[in-house]
Amino acid sequence: MTGWLFALVQTLCVVLFAPFLAGWVKWIKCKLQNRQGPAPWQPYRDLWRLSKKQVVLADVASPIFRAAPYIVFGATVVAASVLPIVSTQLPTAALADVIVLVGIFALTRFFLALAGMDVGTSFGGMGSSREVTLSSLAEPALLMTFFTLAMTVSSTNLSSAVAYLSQAHFTLAPSLIFSFMALLLVAVAETGRIPIDNPATHLELTMIHEAMILEYSGRHLLLMEWAAMLKLTLYSILIVNLIVPWGISLTLEPQAIALATVSVLGKLLVLGVLLAVSETSQAKMRLFRAPQYLGMAFILSLLGMMSHIILEVR
Amino acid sequence: MTKSVHQGQLESPVVDSIPALLNEAGVPTTEMSTVKGAARVLSVDSRFWAKAAAVMAENYVRWAAVWGEHASPDVLVKAVFAARDGHVLLCTSVQETGGALPSQTPFFPAANRPERTLQDMFGIRFADHPDQRRWLRHLAWSEDQFPLRKEFPLAGTPQRDTPPDCEYTFIPAEGEGLYEIPVGPVHAGIIEPGHFRFSAMGEDILNLEQHLGYVHKGIEKCAEGRDVQGLLRLAARVSGDSTVTHSWAACQACENAVGLTVPDRALAIRAILSERERIANHMGDIGACCNDVGFAFALVQFGRLRELWQRDSATVFGHRFMMDVVTVGGVTRDISPEHVALLQKAIVQLRKELNELIPMLCEYPSLQDRFRTTGILSPHVARTIGALGYVARASHEGWDMRRDAAYAPYQGVTVTVPTCKDGDTACRVRVRADELFVSLDLLDHFLSTLPAGKINAPFQPPQTACCGLGLVEGWRGETIAYVHLDKNGTVARYFPRDASWLNWPALEALIGGVIVPDFPLCNKSVNGSYSGHDV
Numbered sequence: 001m002t003g004w005l006f007a008l009v010q011t012l013c014v015v016l017f018a019p020f021l022a023g024w025v026k027w028i029k030c031k032l033q034n035r036q037g038p039a040p041w042q043p044y045r046d047l048w049r050l051s052k053k054q055v056v057l058a059d060v061a062s063p064i065f066r067a068a069p070y071i072v073f074g075a076t077v078v079a080a081s082v083l084p085i086v087s088t089q090l091p092t093a094a095l096a097d098v099i100v101l102v103g104i105f106a107l108t109r110f111f112l113a114l115a116g117m118d119v120g121t122s123f124g125g126m127g128s129s130r131e132v133t134l135s136s137l138a139e140p141a142l143l144m145t146f147f148t149l150a151m152t153v154s155s156t157n158l159s160s161a162v163a164y165l166s167q168a169h170f171t172l173a174p175s176l177i178f179s180f181m182a183l184l185l186v187a188v189a190e191t192g193r194i195p196i197d198n199p200a201t202h203l204e205l206t207m208i209h210e211a212m213i214l215e216y217s218g219r220h221l222l223l224m225e226w227a228a229m230l231k232l233t234l235y236s237i238l239i240v241n242l243i244v245p246w247g248i249s250l251t252l253e254p255q256a257i258a259l260a261t262v263s264v265l266g267k268l269l270v271l272g273v274l275l276a277v278s279e280t281s282q283a284k285m286r287l288f289r290a291p292q293y294l295g296m297a298f299i300l301s302l303l304g305m306m307s308h309i310i311l312e313v314r
Numbered sequence: 315m316t317k318s319v320h321q322g323q324l325e326s327p328v329v330d331s332i333p334a335l336l337n338e339a340g341v342p343t344t345e346m347s348t349v350k351g352a353a354r355v356l357s358v359d360s361r362f363w364a365k366a367a368a369v370m371a372e373n374y375v376r377w378a379a380v381w382g383e384h385a386s387p388d389v390l391v392k393a394v395f396a397a398r399d400g401h402v403l404l405c406t407s408v409q410e411t412g413g414a415l416p417s418q419t420p421f422f423p424a425a426n427r428p429e430r431t432l433q434d435m436f437g438i439r440f441a442d443h444p445d446q447r448r449w450l451r452h453l454a455w456s457e458d459q460f461p462l463r464k465e466f467p468l469a470g471t472p473q474r475d476t477p478p479d480c481e482y483t484f485i486p487a488e489g490e491g492l493y494e495i496p497v498g499p500v501h502a503g504i505i506e507p508g509h510f511r512f513s514a515m516g517e518d519i520l521n522l523e524q525h526l527g528y529v530h531k532g533i534e535k536c537a538e539g540r541d542v543q544g545l546l547r548l549a550a551r552v553s554g555d556s557t558v559t560h561s562w563a564a565c566q567a568c569e570n571a572v573g574l575t576v577p578d579r580a581l582a583i584r585a586i587l588s589e590r591e592r593i594a595n596h597m598g599d600i601g602a603c604c605n606d607v608g609f610a611f612a613l614v615q616f617g618r619l620r621e622l623w624q625r626d627s628a629t630v631f632g633h634r635f636m637m638d639v640v641t642v643g644g645v646t647r648d649i650s651p652e653h654v655a656l657l658q659k660a661i662v663q664l665r666k667e668l669n670e671l672i673p674m675l676c677e678y679p680s681l682q683d684r685f686r687t688t689g690i691l692s693p694h695v696a697r698t699i700g701a702l703g704y705v706a707r708a709s710h711e712g713w714d715m716r717r718d719a720a721y722a723p724y725q726g727v728t729v730t731v732p733t734c735k736d737g738d739t740a741c742r743v744r745v746r747a748d749e750l751f752v753s754l755d756l757l758d759h760f761l762s763t764l765p766a767g768k769i770n771a772p773f774q775p776p777q778t779a780c781c782g783l784g785l786v787e788g789w790r791g792e793t794i795a796y797v798h799l800d801k802n803g804t805v806a807r808y809f810p811r812d813a814s815w816l817n818w819p820a821l822e823a824l825i826g827g828v829i830v831p832d833f834p835l836c837n838k839s840v841n842g843s844y845s846g847h848d849v
Binding site for chain 1: 493494495496497501502503517604606607608609610611614618678680681683684688829830831832833834
């Protein structure tokens with residue numbers, strides 16, 4: 001029972017923390033550009049503002065358009081609940097393994113793309129088309145990465161995987177190095193960051209994620225924005241807990257949990273700084289360069305799988 | 315990368331040979347001196363209007379502008395052509411009712427929109443114009459009203475609501491998988507309004523059509539009946555980022571018309587203003603181009619440099635954009651010795667910063683990967699459509715009046731004109747960067763050799779009606795102003811021609827083969843003025 005209660009509280013905390021991480025990355029980016037920048041908690045103010053705004057709907061909007069924000073946000077929250085964040089003793093982890101996790105993200109994307117096309121504006125359609133094109137290239141790479149991981153730890157359950165990695169002797173396994181490199185590339189693409197997409201752009205013709213949610217307003221936009229921030233946070237947690245899992249609690253003891261919370265927060269903030277540095281130091285890629293980038297991710301994940309089979313299977 | 319060879323120009327003849335060329339080809343011309351200014355004025359019969367253009371086109375003369383003037387029962391039509399070392403003004407007249415002129419568009423694509431504007435504004439016809447659609451006329455006035463005719467009231471006859479503009483027919487996109495993307499006139503960012511219609515196949519743009527005119531302010535009509543000072547207030551506001559350029563061109567036109575000699579010190583100060591305007595705008599553009607590919611670092615750096623630069627302008631000239639400083643007969647503000655020192659210090663500082671920034675940007679891989687080969691305007695196309703300024707120079711067409719047809723105070727000053735060959739976005743950014751250094755050198759020169767003396771000569775209203783032409787190389791390129799003053803000194807006609815009239819079509823021409831998400835970058839690299847075009 002404690003476990004379930006813990007999972008509930010943890011999910012709630014992650015959902016509430018997500019806007020801060022997005023604001024943190026933005027704040028660091030501003031500092032790197034010698035700008036004052038809005039405070040890291042600015043996204044909370046933005047969400048609060050959106051919550052008070054009226055919803056404006058197109059005449060031609062179908063129920064899908066209205067339902068999509070709830071589905072997208074709900075599915076992302078479900079994803080947040082199955083991720084081992086501060087403890088691997090997570091009863092909810094049994095609900096969904098990594099493959100289901102990829103499926104949940106695919107579900108949100110499916111409804112995002114549908115919503116983008118629903119009201120029939122050309123920008124929404126373009127955004128959906130780009131999103132689907134890119135994710136059809138990103139998903140195989142992500143799955144391949146998870147397969148390699150699953151073969152190493154003999155489980156597709158994320159909690160067991162993280163527990164295994166944090167307990168195992170530190171080895172530079174080539175399969176995991178390749179896989180994690182692929183994971184980083186995919187995470188940047190999937191969360192719509194530079195060099196694939198620019199979350200700060202106002203240019204309708206260049207947008208991917210923003211183009212799909214261009215027609216949303218009020219609480220619908222709030223949910224869409226929040227879901228995007230949550231997705232960024234989830235990918236960040238996935239990265240820090242798989243690549244540097246040390247510090248995560250293997251039990252539900254309060255002390256261990258407290259220590260693990262501090263360590264994961266620290267790791268997330270450092271990752272945020274790294275993301276900000278990477279985003280500041282490069283321009284956005286040409287759209288047709290993105291398939292090459294994701295092809296690179298796939299090749300890395302494939303290399304990971306192959307080196308696992310060739311070098312590490314005994 | 316940058317060289318100073320400019321093909322189109324070398325092949326074009328000198329101004330003095332043009333009357334003979336026209337006469338040999340069977341176009342009888344008469345030398346006139348009605349319009350005072352740097353251009354050679356030739357009058358031709360309206361029957362030879364297109365023939366004259368054909369001769370010009372054969373000899374690689376560049377088409378620059380056309381405008382009309384209502385003098386009931388006629389409409390006087392004037393066109394400017396640019397030869398290697400100066401300009402020719404061709405004049406003719408047609409009857410206001412049922413009058414028709416042969417179109418010059420078949421020989422000069424650049425004449426397309428200006429001629430359609432003449433049809434909209436004066437009701438004269440260009441009989442064989444290949445495109446008979448309206449251009450600047452939106453639905454605020456009806457098809458049989460011609461705003462620039464003298465009898466049309468200044469306030470117009472507006473309806474309570476302007477009907478929606480649904481009838482304008484764009485070239486239809488037809489075929490399997492082809493679709494149209496309408497963009498604007500309201501955009502997501504804070505920019506001026508303009509409509510773009512793309513025909514696209516997936517992400518590839520097959521065709522772009524612009525529909526402009528949303529910021530038509532009626533400047534030409536408003537100017538009529540004003541005194542010269544009132545005209546200058548208007549000219550400064552044709553396009554805010556080119557306020558010095560348009561003011562100077564309008565002043566030059568007025569001064570040429572009445573034969574007023576401007577003191578040397580005032581001319582030098584005008585050049586200082588103009589070069590400062592060029593530097594501020596080029597810095598803003600380079601930063602904005604980088605921002606359009608998600609490289610915000612450069613936007614912030616250039617934004618900072620531009621802001622510091624404009625604050626100096628505010629300190630010395632009282633206005634960040636230096637609006638209303640250029641006036642007829644001179645300038646309104648003198649530069650004190652302390653301010654000369656301040657400006658010189660700013661130049662040293664800016665040059666130092668640019669020397670760090672520009673080489674970095676020109677070699678930055680992820681940035682150059684986006685810039686290079688994006689939006690190529692070939693030299694041939696640039697010449698055909700008569701592109702101007704940095705757009706032309708990036709495509710190896712090095713027109714620059716400060717060097718080719720130098721006006722005071724550029725006479726005797728060496729002006730380097732940087733050009734590039736490839737015509738892509740990287741070149742358009744590169745040319746701007748190179749021009750920054752050229753302008754800094756020019757500023758150094760004008761500040762260190764600032765002549766003593768008065769900054770203003772008194773303007774005496776003319777005793778008789780007179781016309782003048784102003785030709786100035788603005789930061790966007792060649793800028794033209796025509797002013798007709800009545801005998802009591804009020805304005806009878808004012809026509810400003812911003813370089814954007816010729817650079818907007820360049821954007822249409824360079825967009826073929828570009829992908830949809832690269833359009834904003836191409837648009838920014840050309841940076842036509844909506845306001846300057848729509849007047």
